[in-house]
Amino acid sequence: MELTQLNLPQFEFRFKNENGKLFIFDTFRKKYVVNTPEEWVRQNMLRYLVEHKNYPQNWLSVEKEIDINGLKRRYDALVFNKSQEMHLLIEFKAPHIKIDKKVFNQ
Numbered sequence: 001m002e003l004t005q006l007n008l009p010q011f012e013f014r015f016k017n018e019n020g021k022l023f024i025f026d027t028f029r030k031k032y033v034v035n036t037p038e039e040w041v042r043q044n045m046l047r048y049l050v051e052h053k054n055y056p057q058n059w060l061s062v063e064k065e066i067d068i069n070g071l072k073r074r075y076d077a078l079v080f081n082k083s084q085e086m087h088l089l090i091e092f093k094a095p096h097i098k099i100d101k102k103v104f105n106q
Contacts, residue, residue, distance in 0.1 A: 003040060004095045011047045028062040037094030042076060045092065055079060059087075 014025035016032055023032040024043055033039055046062070049055045061078040079088040097103060 003035075004037065006041065006044050006095065008044050008048050009052060011044060011051070013043060026062070028057065028060060037096065038076075038092050041095060042092045045090070046077060049079065 016023045022035045024035040026033050028046060046060060050057050059080045063076060065072050065074050075089055076092045077090040078086060081087040
């Protein structure tokens with residue numbers, strides 16, 4: 001898999017190949033995950049938030065469930081503020097996905 005150049009600073013990542021798939025080490029979840037195009041965007045953006053925007057890593061939560069008005073929903077990333085209140089909810093998309101109204105509403 002070719003790693004798409006993103007409009008972000010370049011970061012160093014740990015990779016491994018297993019059964020023909022490329023895995024990237026996720027320092028937030030502390031495990032290797034399949035490096036899909038969406039995952040590539042996630043890893044780069046989260047590193048950007050920590051290393052360039054100075055969000056403490058423990059203020060970020062990655063791929064978990066949240067209860068919204070009694071409905072269970074999964075989020076890609078959630079950023080908390082210093083009071084541990086939800087600050088920013090992030091939905092990642094692969095670089096080739098166009099952000100139209102339908103995608104935005106997701």
